[in-house]
């Protein structure tokens with residue numbers, strides 16, 4: 379890997395300021411994170427939040443963060459404090475390899491995998507696990523919700539799956555499935571709808587409900603009359 383290639387995976391059509399970092403877990407595994415902007419400012423996913431959440435969703439604990447230089451990385455201070463991360467500026471990342479983001483699954487296995495994934499969610503505040511699988515040409519990319527000491531820095535399952543797909547360099551996002559353990563009806567929150575709209579604007583989305591039933595929808599129905607303008611992209 380090299381920083382240029384990793385940074386180029388960023389999705390920054392609005393400000394054209396790509397950012398990337400790599401989190402090293404206690405297991406020794408490496409997790410790449412890139413900046414993923416959203417047309418709605420606060421829904422932008424910072425590189426460090428993405429990388430730490432991939433590490434946590436894997437059952438690993440963030441131990442250090444590798445940076446290209448000392449340049450400002452949003453949310454860095456929070457995550458460094460949260461996990462007592464070592465910060466290391468590393469220019470050469472040639473020998474660093476990442477695990478596979480996608481797994482191969484038959485579509486008939488999606489529901490069971492979503493149920494298994496619910497155990498990987500970190501829900502210290504809500505006790506409300508959510509799992510997601512994003513279908514891509516390389517296979518399915520998983521996501522679970524991750525909560526940390528500060529509620530506002532958590533990430534939903536759907537957004538984690540989208541951020542992981544992009545950070546691992548998979549460019550085509552095909553459909554999304556999600557599962558909840560509790561609640562009457564599984565359905566993405568407003569923030570996820572906005573992010574889903576940006577990356578999966580007209581795709582199938584399957585809601586597996588806690589009672590074992592499924593409803594199939596289209597992402598285009600989740601955010602009617604949404605805000606967009608091609609004049610905003612650089």
Ligand code: THU
Pocket residue numbers: 501504506507508522523524525532533534535536565566567570
């Ligand atoms: N959550 C998701 O993961 N996805 C959604 O679309 C709805 C909400 C998570 C966030 C938080 O960890 C918990 O569910 C309760 O809001």
